[in-house]
Amino acid sequence: MRIRFDKLGVVIAAIAAYAAFLAPFATFRANRIVPGEARSILEALPTTAGPILLAILVAGALIALLKTPLVLRLGASVVALAALAILIGVAGSFLTPVGNTFARVSPASGFWLLIFAFTLLLADVLTRLNPSPWARVGVLVVAAVAIGLLLISGQWNSLSILKEYANRADSFWAEGSKHITLALGSLAVAAVVGLPLGILCHRVEKLRAGVLNVLNIIQTIPSIALFGLLIAPLGWVATHVPGAAELGIRGIGTAPAFVALFLYSLLPVVANTVVGLAGVPRAANDAARGMGMTDRQRLFGVEFPLAFPVILTGIRIVLVQNIGLATIAALIGGGGFGVFVFQGVGQTAMDLVLLGAVPTVALAFVAAIILDAVIEMTATKRRVETA
Amino acid sequence: MIEIEGITKRYEETTVVDDVSMVIEPRTLCVIVGTSGSGKTTLLRMINRLVEPTAGVIRLDGNDNRSLPGYELRRSIGYAIQGHGLFPHRTVAQNIATVPVLLGWDKARIKARVDELMTLYQLDPDAYGPRYPHELSGGQQQRVGVARALAAEPNVLLMDEPFGALDPIIRNKAQEDLLAIQKRFGTTIILVTHDMEEAVHMGDKIAVMDAGKLVQYAKPAEILAKPASAFVETLVGASEKPFRLLSLGRVRDAVEKGTAEGEAIPGDASQRDALAELLWSGRPALPVKGEDGKPLGRVTVDGLVKRAARPA
Ligand SMILES: Nc1ncnc2c1ncn2[C@@H]1O[C@H](COP(=O)(O)OP(=O)(O)OP(=O)(O)O)[C@@H](O)[C@H]1O
Numbered sequence: 001m002r003i004r005f006d007k008l009g010v011v012i013a014a015i016a017a018y019a020a021f022l023a024p025f026a027t028f029r030a031n032r033i034v035p036g037e038a039r040s041i042l043e044a045l046p047t048t049a050g051p052i053l054l055a056i057l058v059a060g061a062l063i064a065l066l067k068t069p070l071v072l073r074l075g076a077s078v079v080a081l082a083a084l085a086i087l088i089g090v091a092g093s094f095l096t097p098v099g100n101t102f103a104r105v106s107p108a109s110g111f112w113l114l115i116f117a118f119t120l121l122l123a124d125v126l127t128r129l130n131p132s133p134w135a136r137v138g139v140l141v142v143a144a145v146a147i148g149l150l151l152i153s154g155q156w157n158s159l160s161i162l163k164e165y166a167n168r169a170d171s172f173w174a175e176g177s178k179h180i181t182l183a184l185g186s187l188a189v190a191a192v193v194g195l196p197l198g199i200l201c202h203r204v205e206k207l208r209a210g211v212l213n214v215l216n217i218i219q220t221i222p223s224i225a226l227f228g229l230l231i232a233p234l235g236w237v238a239t240h241v242p243g244a245a246e247l248g249i250r251g252i253g254t255a256p257a258f259v260a261l262f263l264y265s266l267l268p269v270v271a272n273t274v275v276g277l278a279g280v281p282r283a284a285n286d287a288a289r290g291m292g293m294t295d296r297q298r299l300f301g302v303e304f305p306l307a308f309p310v311i312l313t314g315i316r317i318v319l320v321q322n323i324g325l326a327t328i329a330a331l332i333g334g335g336g337f338g339v340f341v342f343q344g345v346g347q348t349a350m351d352l353v354l355l356g357a358v359p360t361v362a363l364a365f366v367a368a369i370i371l372d373a374v375i376e377m378t379a380t381k382r383r384v385e386t387a
Numbered sequence: 388m389i390e391i392e393g394i395t396k397r398y399e400e401t402t403v404v405d406d407v408s409m410v411i412e413p414r415t416l417c418v419i420v421g422t423s424g425s426g427k428t429t430l431l432r433m434i435n436r437l438v439e440p441t442a443g444v445i446r447l448d449g450n451d452n453r454s455l456p457g458y459e460l461r462r463s464i465g466y467a468i469q470g471h472g473l474f475p476h477r478t479v480a481q482n483i484a485t486v487p488v489l490l491g492w493d494k495a496r497i498k499a500r501v502d503e504l505m506t507l508y509q510l511d512p513d514a515y516g517p518r519y520p521h522e523l524s525g526g527q528q529q530r531v532g533v534a535r536a537l538a539a540e541p542n543v544l545l546m547d548e549p550f551g552a553l554d555p556i557i558r559n560k561a562q563e564d565l566l567a568i569q570k571r572f573g574t575t576i577i578l579v580t581h582d583m584e585e586a587v588h589m590g591d592k593i594a595v596m597d598a599g600k601l602v603q604y605a606k607p608a609e610i611l612a613k614p615a616s617a618f619v620e621t622l623v624g625a626s627e628k629p630f631r632l633l634s635l636g637r638v639r640d641a642v643e644k645g646t647a648e649g650e651a652i653p654g655d656a657s658q659r660d661a662l663a664e665l666l667w668s669g670r671p672a673l674p675v676k677g678e679d680g681k682p683l684g685r686v687t688v689d690g691l692v693k694r695a696a697r698p699a
């Protein structure tokens with residue numbers, strides 16, 4: 001029998017081999033800011049766990065390397081990821097001397113590369129299985145529950161990022177909810193303003209170019225500059241409009257961050273609404289009028305549903321973009337996960353930076369998967385006619 | 388009754404429909420023929436005000452069609468759009484139900500009507516009802532388009548090349564069904580077509596359009612016998628005329644006394660079919676039977692050939 005290699009598998013196996021045998025698995029530091037010492041898999045884990053993990057990784061890499069059935073590849077990636085997730089926690093407790101509260105253990109490059117390699121394998125399998133939108137959301141929920149269980153079980157408590165969390169549990173959730181409020185709130189307002197504006201631009205051709213150009217220009221202003229530009233007008237509003245200051249409107253803080261995110265969100269929402277409405281087949285519009293629909297019935301019954309997948313794509317762009325951009329809000333006292341990132345940068349405490357960055361990335365990822373699934377669900381039902 | 392009076396439509400400098408006047412009697416089927424771009428669709432769409440005329444009036448049963456808001460007018464007029472124009476995001480059943488829903492019929496009545504129409508057009512309601520238009524063939528889509536136009540049992544039906552995408556067998560069936568519906572409900576139908584055969588077969592009257600003008604509006608026999616211009620003559624096809632004329636008549640009207648050998652032809656077959664059968668089988672005469680199967684007499688080649696000659 002000829003041995004056949006999987007193309008992507010070669011890459012995955014190479015990364016996994018390097019990460020497992022040459023790169024450090026975990027980093028040990030005597031306290032949170034001193035440079036760390038690298039530990040390999042065998043050094044970082046108790047006597048039996050180390051070889052077991054290596055065996056799992058080698059087997060997984062081999063399965064990835066050769067042309068194997070999809071189910072086997074799926075199993076290999078899930079087992080490898082689960083083993084890595086559990087054992088990094090074990091490494092944390094194993095490397096931390098008993099009773100030492102200053103020592104920090106964090107995952108090192110080898111761990112991250114292994115996670116990357118097997119996530120790549122998992123993603124590849126999932127793409128080839130071509131799951132339905134519901135199945136994709138299902139996979140996401142399973143992964144989220146698994147991670148949630150690991151967090152609750154305390155399995156990871158000995159890792160540095162969770163020690164940073166333990167010190168800031170209250171402010172973590174406060175900043176987290178502020179982050180989500182900023183990202184979702186500005187999106188909601190952008191949708192409320194942008195959808196009618198997009199419809200207006202579609203109906204009134206004269207408005208279209210002008211509005212889209214202005215929004216395009218706003219989009220190119222760097223975020224810090226936009227914050228700066230907003231300080232003066234919002235400050236003026238706060239002092240001159242009665243009640244504004246009580247509502248939290250100020251030159252710095254949440255208000256300018258919210259306004260900036262809102263402005264950035266407008267272009268994708270308006271542009272996609274215009275493009276979506278323009279893409280409605282002429283015959284469908286014609287039939288709608290011919291059957292006796294009023295303008296409003298045609299808008300909500302025909303144009304809007306047909307444009308919906310495109311509009312939703314705009315909303316997806318905005319949501320993912322806003323979750324990332326909201327990090328910057330911390331710079332002007334707007335709160336959010338960015339607070340930890342910038343504090344961490346200031347203190348050169350990498351773990352603290354991660355405490356802000358990891359949830360941000362996770363949120364963006366979850367938002368993207370869910371919205372992609374929704375878009376696909378709406379689009380398959382409302383496929384555009386070919387005639 | 389539909390009265391079209393001095394209707395003109397201009398787009399900037401070009402006149403697309405030019406001073407057309409015609410009266411369509413109630414419960415009749417009027418066919419509009421003409422070359423591509425001659426303004427047929429535009430004329431049709433001025434009746435339900437999808438296009439507003441530049442000049443002229445259209446009255447439906449004596450009422451100016453501008454006396455109602457456009458959307459209300461259109462709900463009362465069936466419209467089968469050129470190239471079907473189904474809603475891609477709605478199922479076949481939902482598409483057909485469009486106007487009844489706009490009119491606020493109750494659910495049971497809508498469902499019954501949709502099932503009735505789908506059955507009429509040979510689309511199994513359970514199998515095809517929940518499908519989306521892109522899951523149908525072109526001919527099926529077109530039938531759904533016609534069913535949608537019929538859904539609210541309109542008194543007036545505008546049809547823009549409704550049978551273009553159908554194969555000859557289904558087209559024949561669809562034409563017969565439409566004629567049956569028209570008889571049963573007394574619908575006034577205006578049908579646009581490119582197909583002269585269809586026009587002669589279906590129309591109580593034929594309107595011939597050329598470059599926006601109505602060049603002749605008359606009964607099919609008259610159009611065939613006395614084309615008003617060289618254009619109409621070419622359109623009806625000079626070499627086809629005798630056969631078209633024959634296809635207008637029924638065998639029962641050409642029966643002569645006497646008997647003949649062989650299988651009998653039904654009395655309501657067209658004279659054209661009878662002549663074809665005679666020529667094909669090489670016989671001089673065919674027996675004719677009535678609906679009850681009783682012999683009515685016979686038709687002869689000579690008799691039919693005389694009828695195919697230009698009427699005086
Ligand atoms: N909205 C419009 N603006 C400008 N010109 C138009 C418009 N609609 C139709 N026309 C022109 O009017 C003429 C007649 O169009 P119409 O659609 O009535 O033709 P038709 O007889 O239905 O042709 P076909 O048999 O190809 O469907 C064409 O030359 C067309 O280009």
Ligand SMILES: [Mg+2]
Nearest residue numbers: 427428469547
């Ligand atoms: Mg036309």
